[in-house]
Amino acid sequence: MSTRARKTAPTGTLLYAQSGGVTAVINATASAVIETARARKVRVLAARNGILGALREELIDTGKESAAAIRALAHTPGGAFGSCRVKLKSLEEDRAKYERLLEVFRAHDVRYFLYNGGNDSADTALKVSRLAAEFDYPLTCIGVPKTVDNDLAVTDCCPGFGSAAKYTAVSVREAALDVAAMADTSTKVFVYEAMGRHAGWLAAAAGLAGQSLDDAPHIILFPERVYDEAAFFAKVKATVERVGYCVVVASEGIRSADGGFVADAGAGKDSFGHTQLGGVASHLAGRVKDALGYKVHWTLPDYLQRSARHLASKTDLEQALAVGRKAVEFALAGMNSVMPVIVRTADAPYRWKIEAAPLTKVANHEKTMPASFIRKDGFGITPAARRYLEPLVRGEAPPPFGRDGLPKYVVLKNQAVRKRLPDWIG
Amino acid sequence: MSTRARKTAPTGTLLYAQSGGVTAVINATASAVIETARARKVRVLAARNGILGALREELIDTGKESAAAIRALAHTPGGAFGSCRVKLKSLEEDRAKYERLLEVFRAHDVRYFLYNGGNDSADTALKVSRLAAEFDYPLTCIGVPKTVDNDLAVTDCCPGFGSAAKYTAVSVREAALDVAAMADTSTKVFVYEAMGRHAGWLAAAAGLAGQSLDDAPHIILFPERVYDEAAFFAKVKATVERVGYCVVVASEGIRSADGGFVADAGAGKDSFGHTQLGGVASHLAGRVKDALGYKVHWTLPDYLQRSARHLASKTDLEQALAVGRKAVEFALAGMNSVMPVIVRTADAPYRWKIEAAPLTKVANHEKTMPASFIRKDGFGITPAARRYLEPLVRGEAPPPFGRDGLPKYVVLKNQAVRKRLPDWIG
Incomplete structure (x- = not known):
């Protein structure tokens, strides 16, 4: 983890991408990312369909969305810009792809790359960051946690x-x-x-x-x-x-x-x-x-x-928003190759805070459930599991419902940014 | 439908039974039945596992439940007293069962029988009523509508x-x-x-x-x-x-x-x-x-x-409560062999009321969806379907949630009434 102190106001564009299976609250993270960056006058682009959009130079100008639409993202399930199931391999094997990413970033003055996903995404963010350093391109890469599988290392739990x-x-x-x-x-x-x-x-x-x-x-x-x-x-x-x-x-x-x-x-x-x-x-x-x-x-x-946003956990929503906000703050503070992770400081009353963890500790690790969470007979959970799980489902955060009895979910305009590069032959 | 005016305060016991597949709001109907009867000082028994409990003389004394528990029933899914999938056949074929029912009713002074189910249940209520008349046993039978299938005749829609x-x-x-x-x-x-x-x-x-x-x-x-x-x-x-x-x-x-x-x-x-x-x-x-x-x-x-009571429709809940209240009112007014049905008086704004329909018009009929509700290509719904359906899903009525993040559903004591008859050999 390299930390460079910035003396001047942030310059350059922030690129946000979603990765892997979406969740009920990944858009809440997106909402917090965009709102926090807007407040700091940082332009936010989003990659259409995750890393594929970055490779294809299919970028979305989130500046075209109203403040109300970005706020509504916080209660909308799915992945508002599209996600994908594409894992980049090692720098050696997929070097052309990593270089293409840097080319796209450079063409759009992307200086902050926020990749919202699981441990594969953390790994990709880490590799992009390394290649940028190799090319001496100033880029701050942040992994933002998300997964319903709850299998990310370091963080106490995963938004979603x-x-x-x-x-x-x-x-x-x-x-x-x-x-x-x-x-x-x-x-x-x-x-x-x-x-x-x-x-x-x-x-x-x-x-x-x-x-x-x-x-x-x-x-x-x-x-x-x-x-x-x-x-x-x-x-x-x-x-x-x-x-x-x-x-x-x-x-x-x-x-x-x-x-x-x-x-x-x-x-x-x-x-x-x-x-x-x-x-x-x-x-x-x-x-x-x-x-x-x-x-x-x-x-x-x-x-x-x-995708059941109508039944979201308030704790989960708050954490999804918090990692989004912190991701931008870390990025603008020049904290490269980190992930905002959730640290539990107390079970009862439940307390948590966000800290920065090096991506090297998250990438490609998988957190399994502690053996102490499964009952001896193998058919149930222990009190320790209950203590861990219960705060995570606590609180309700229903979306607004319309007169028609259905949740009012937002669909963004997702207006494309004009391409500046030749088409990608991937 | 025979209507006998009662001059005196109601006497006798009311027996309530649930039938067939349960719904998110059938307990709301039960809650309204019990609260309305309590307000009129009428004792309410419930049959355990539907009509089987009536045959087996497995009756539950709802008087043992607190007012808070009965109120909580209104936001608890499932069937609080148990339901069953048992259809009584014709009076000729199943005469022994119908006679057994009357025997149990007589032993517990049951003068009002409220059967909460679909068209089979309406049919059973009708037959019990006919046998009671034949035996000159004073009994008022009411069918109370319920089904997620929405296939009951006469009523505009079905609670659940x-x-x-x-x-x-x-x-x-x-x-x-x-x-x-x-x-x-x-x-x-x-x-x-x-x-x-x-x-x-x-x-x-x-x-x-x-x-x-x-x-x-x-x-x-x-x-x-x-x-x-x-x-x-x-x-x-x-x-x-x-x-x-x-x-x-x-x-x-x-x-x-x-x-x-x-x-x-x-x-x-x-x-x-x-x-x-x-x-x-x-x-x-x-x-x-x-x-x-x-x-x-x-x-x-x-x-x-x-069973998703957490996502209940407010319209549905209100109708489930209303049919329960009206069922008791009709019963105590001596309106025999009727069902409280929902009558739609306007689409926009949506208005409805409860009326009494003769069980003969409900029993064993099945309401199919009008052909005008299905699009010509067969793959979607028409505006007419939308006008009909939309008010029925309107409004939210979430249950209270506990500190543990889960809905606070009630489990009743379901205390048995002492049997007065020999065991039933059915």
């Missing part, structure tokens, strides 16, 4: 996670009341599929829906534990016999002892050669039905869980 | 539908913003599966999420129209080429020209003989992937859509 966690806990509590009411003659086992390919953070958040062992969710399946079908069946059966029904939350990333994703077991081709799209919940529900004979239902919320 | 409709429209709008942001490099086609086996009311409600042809949802598939795969593929392809992505809302009940449910095409057994649980969304997404090569995602919200 708290709202998805709240969606998960609330949805499981609500569906469980439905199942409980009907279990006598209808569905006895209900399976909820949570996102989380490598870490069970969202599945764990479902644990907030209940307090006692007999409260739903009765079973949580974590990717951190090997999925054991016999133990699972035994637990389902015991729960139905004791409570009358069983609510299961399964992380999409659970694996069997052979290392294969359980979700893949439910996918493939049917007898017509058509693609069968599986999923963990569908597979588990089918197996429970076959083995135990219970009536089953399951849900796959998919994108709903990461 | 508006909230599920709001959930659908909001979820589709939110997920569409997510898909739009990522479409350049990720998911291009997203499929949302809405409840509705026979009528496309909930799928239609998704249409409220967009205004123009290029707004999501781009395609709605209704059970009222034959599913034509070639036309669907062509529409998906044209939409992706024009808009960049395509959001599809499919009713679970769509059928092919051969009359079979499309959902069943995705279900069956895999090569291990394990049950494959399909679903329309999974099937359509797999077919689109195979035929058009687009990256797909899909969601099956399942019970989440009917």
Whole structure:
């Protein structure tokens, strides 16, 4: 991390880009970035569809958006400028791309690059920064954290996670009341599929829906534990016999002892050669039905869980705004190759602050869930997990709703900046 | 419909039972029933697990619940006393059951029977009423409307539908913003599966999420129209080429020209003989992937859509409360074999009132969606549909949230009334 003190007012343009899967609050970060930069008289461009827009020189002039539109971004889910799933490789392998980025930056006088994403994005920001130094181009690169997966290193939690966690806990509590009411003659086992390919953070958040062992969710399946079908069946059966029904939350990333994703077991081709799209919940529900004979239902919320801005966590929203503001402040202070991270200073009452962490400590690391967060039997969360998770889903921050009963989400003009370079042949 | 004027204060007990699939606001109806009856000094029992509790003499004394608990019912989803999927047959076929019901009613001095459900429940209430008359047992039977399917006759809409409709429209709008942001490099086609086996009311409600042809949802598939795969593929392809992505809302009940449910095409057994649980969304997404090569995602919200009390429609809540209050008033006024129904008196501004409709007009009828609500091309809703649907999702009525960030839903004590009869051998 190199810090250069600036003596003069900031000059040059700030480029903001979104990366990877979007969240309910990534636009809140964008809103804070633009508002903070505007207050400092810094021009903000946004890359259309993330890093691709930077490579293609498809830049958006956020100066064309009204103050009201930028404010409304703070309550609008999705990714207002577009995001993408493109990971740049090493400086050696993808050198042409990194050089093209610098060329675009130079053509538009971009002196601050804010890359809003996960650990891949932190890595990209770091590499761009290194190449800029090599070329002696004055550029300050900041990684801005975001991911519903909550798997970034250093930061205590990730903006986007708290709202998805709240969606998960609330949805499981609500569906469980439905199942409980009907279990006598209808569905006895209900399976909820949570996102989380490598870490069970969202599945764990479902644990907030209940307090006692007999409260739903009765079973949580974590990717951190090997999925054991016999133990699972035994637990389902015991729960139905004791409570009358069983609510299961399964992380999409659970694996069997052979290392294969359980979700893949439910996918493939049917007898017509058509693609069968599986999923963990569908597979588990089918197996429970076959083995135990219970009536089953399951849900796959998919994108709903990461776009449910209507149910955002206030803590999450505040942190998404704070990392956006701090990212600009760090950038304008010349703090290069850092990420504003959330530091928890107390659990109860919950307190947090933003600090700058070197991107080298964030890039390409993945934070897994501590073993101490999973109950000994592997099917639930511990009090330590609850202490960690609960503040993150706390507080409500609903969007304004219109007379039509729907949230008033903003769609930006996204006016393109005139290109100054030849087309990119990438 | 027979109306007997009562000269004296009401005597006897009121029995309330929930029937069929529960909703986000059926407990609001229960809350209004109990509060209204309490104000008139009428004792309220509730049947545990719907009509089964009445047959089994498993009755709950709602008098044991505090006023605060009954008030909290109004913001708690699920079915607080339990519901069930049991349909009584004709008086001839199920005479023993109907007689058993009267026996239980007599043993507990039940003079008012309020059955909260769909058209099956209206039919049961009607038959119980007829048998009571035959036995000269003074009983007033009231059907109280409820169903997310919105398929009850006479009433303009059904309590429970508006909230599920709001959930659908909001979820589709939110997920569409997510898909739009990522479409350049990720998911291009997203499929949302809405409840509705026979009528496309909930799928239609998704249409409220967009205004123009290029707004999501781009395609709605209704059970009222034959599913034509070639036309669907062509529409998906044209939409992706024009808009960049395509959001599809499919009713679970769509059928092919051969009359079979499309959902069943995705279900069956895999090569291990394990049950494959399909679903329309999974099937359509797999077919689109195979035929058009687009990256797909899909969601099956399942019970989440009917239990999402956190996103209830204020209109729906008010109507759920109103039918509960009116049901008690009609009962105590001796209006036998009626249902309080919602009458729309104006679209804009939306106005409605409650009237009594004879159960004979509701029982065993099913209201389908008017053909005028579906666009000529079969893939969207008309302005007439919008005029009908929009007021039903209007207004927000969030539950109180706790310090833990979750809704404060009540769980009742559900204290059993001592049995007075021998066990039922049903």
